[in-house]
Amino acid sequence: MADVAAGPGNVRLSTGPGRWILLATVLGSGLALLDSTVVNVALPAIAEDLGADIVGLQWTVNAYTLTLAGFILLGGSLGDRYGRRRVFLIGVLWFAAASVLCAAAQDVGMLVVSRALQGVGGALLTPGALAIIQASFVPDDRPRAVGAWSGLGGIAGAVGPFAGGWLVETAGWRWVFLLNVPLAALVVLVAARHVPESADPDAGGRFDVLGAVLAALALAGTTYALTEAPSGHARPLVVVAAAVVGAAAAAGFLAVERRRGRGRRLFARRDAGGRPGDGVPRPMLPLEVFGSRQFSAVNAVTFLVYGGMGVLFFLLVLHLQVVGGFSPVAAGAALLPVTALMLLLSARAGAVAQKIGPRWPMTAGLLVAAAGMVLVGRIGADASYVRDVLPAVTVFGLGLSAVVAPLTATVLATARSRHAGVASGVNNAVARAAGLLAVAAIPPLTGLTGGALRDPDAFADGFGVSMTVCAGLLAAGAALTLLTVSDGALHVAEGMHCEPEARSHCSVGAPQLQPEPETVPDMGAEGDGDARKGAGGPR
Template sequence: MSSAPGSGTPAVRLGTAAGRGVLLTAVLGSGMAMLDSTVVTVALPHIGRDLDAGLGALQWIVNAYMLTLAGLILLGGALGDRYGRRKVFVVGVVWFALASLLCGVAPDARVLIAARALQGVGGALLTPGSLALIQAVFHPDDRAGAVGAWSGLGGVASAVGPFVGGWLVDGPGWRWVFLINLPLAVVCVLVALRHVPETRDPAAHGRFDVLGAALGALALAAVTYALIAAPDQGASPGVVVPAVVGVLLGVAFVYVERRRPDPMLPLGIFAVRQFSAVNAVTVFVYAAFSGFFFLSVLQLQVVAGWSALAAGTALLPTTVLMLLLSARSGRIAQRTGPRLPLTLGPLLCAVGLLLMTRVGAGAVYWRDVLPALAVLGLGMVVLVAPLTATVLASVDVSRAGLASGINNAAARAAGLIAVAALPLAAGMDPDVYRDPPAFSAAFDRAMLLCAGALVTGALLAWTTVRSPVPRTAACHPECTYHCGVSAPPLDPGDA
């Protein structure tokens, strides 16, 4: 019997009980993190009313999670390779569940924000591990099918997440958006301990770039704090000092990463022009996506007067279109090369966001919302799968996992900054979401800014991305079923 790569354990076959257990474990773990990346925005107006929280607090409820997740996701993957992928994954699931419990019982916004930051730490441990488990333990003949099943089921979870979130918010209440993670985590841990063999990377060592991870996360945190505080405090020391500190910490991060023998972020990889170009495109497009999904659910509830369930369900077309058509888009991009889809996709998305400015008080779904989301979804179909394939194909196969992790982290960091900066740029004050006409006017300005970011991404793609057909050996086409709304899908490379 063959062995799982990087271990002495027998390779698992997909059709066996063990194979189904490994797949269930990976889907449950990644599904929890994915749901919390999408459904929490549906609950924000209710959280704000319940906890008497201003817009800045709502931004932090989203950003505290993204901050620790983006800052630690590369470190989480390295910990799994060194200490055992199952062990780190299970620790991440338990950590995520305990943080979810704290979110569910939070008495005020401050506790909820702190708990969301702890959730992000758990997410950084379990998110890279979910696909790495499949790569490491399945027989090579079954690995592509297992990745495809994981990706497809993850896409379904992404599609139904806003619907489930809206149903929970309108039913038992917003706290159940977090508490529902507890039974899922129990099942996930029990199945993992029973069915998932432990695997490690024998070449991994015990040296981790904790300093680099800390500097990167603190730099993002300081800049984010300054951007969120600026509408309320203006150019006060409480804003200027964190902004300057954030920039200095960013410079220190680059300095440390250049000089460490084993950095978390090897800056030399950015010498590959195609890799750098596609990551620049990623930053602009995912900043726009994050800003849109953060504000659109508020617009539908605050201005259009829809329920949380209706607002969450309204977003289904984007993920459904990606689930149904992304694989075909990936195959087309293999023939045409990445330049055209990476240019056309953001432009289509920009049109979709401009159409969202038609959504106001008394909006009718079929007339005002669906056309915008359909165009946005088609743009994401054209864009996401080729973007992921091009990132992975731009580097050597042995660095595919690193390239995917960097691209995923770049998208999450861009989303973090966008959620912090967009309300400031659109002229939203801390209480604007309690004033529907003022929020609607600011929302329209925000959509123009997001569309501008997408057009910038398209121009970058057209002028900097080369158009040779990407190498398919560097990525898994099955991953194109993944609905990369909050970030491109992770690919650990050849485990």
């Protein structure tokens, strides 16, 4: 079906087929990126139309993040096995169908279920876009293709909240979801005709479905308990049961991943070819990547940073409309400086970190971002965009721009080269889980429960406390960075260093996914020496 002269791995970026491939992947990954920011602008309109309270809006955001975080690592594995274009297209179609269900929602319950289905589609298409680029272009063009994909996606992310606000004002909140349908149709048309199919010929064995299910259950149970316990909506016994299920699933997930990792290493030692057999599933999360103290520390920093960011991006647009009286367009425009600054400065911040080490740029950036959050928390009912909003979000964006690229580079540099894609996927999933849990826990703990949307004074009080808490999370991340991240983290031993190719870090939901290395230089203790060419997760 693909109308391309060159097959997988032979496409030039400067050719017509190369530009079509880039268009399909940018638009496809842009669907999920836009949805993570545009929907926030529509939340007040959704609450008014469907009679939702703050808890319903938490679930509207978290249902999507829950399934996306729980299945994104598995999504990359499915593409490697069954065809990256095929799984990418399934994800796009799934996402579009779920978007129609979101637009047709008659109550909050239907919207939440539809958002969860959207997240599944996002988990299929998000890693697939980068994997298609990695598999389609000639090696010399791949870094430029990944950089173009990252930068163009960042532009879409910057425009998204403003466009979402315009749609809410002119056509209604349902069109925020319906807009995905023509975009998805364009992606399917271009990808089916111009993107070559590719798969990993070495992809074998059973999928770690049990691991994915346990991860999703752990996140779901914990999120439910954190969200519903302060609200009083659910019975205490149900909340306790959800917490127990979440904790048990988390423990079971770690046990399963550890056992499967050991099983594959044992099989590899017994196999004369040095390759694990098809009978042992690859663990969704190879726990040996956490053998590096630096890698574990940077992921802990990621959890703190993206937890605070998730709450800010959830509450700020609500606050500006509920308390400040901003229109949806003006509230959406408030987020533009953050994404624009990340788009302009992240590559430069990464270059500085390569020269002097990541510890001080990350520490200083987190402290500046924390100060920006404090300023955001002072935005009141009589706020002016120029006087109050713009300086606060600019300070926050400047700090964040100094953090994200060095953080991503350090994640890749502190994992072995053969684990670069895995490390990127894990870091991405950690960030999404952090946002999920923080949005579930922090608003109700700061008084944003029940009918806070209908009481601007109560919402303003809770918002100010929430921003103080989030600033504390970023300050804790700065302290952890200062104490645990080495100045030489980006200049580690040979065989462990892998620089990021997606240098324009513009996503506010999670760090940008990075491609896996083309070759695997060492067998290591694991013995699994196959070169995997996917993106964003274990294969």
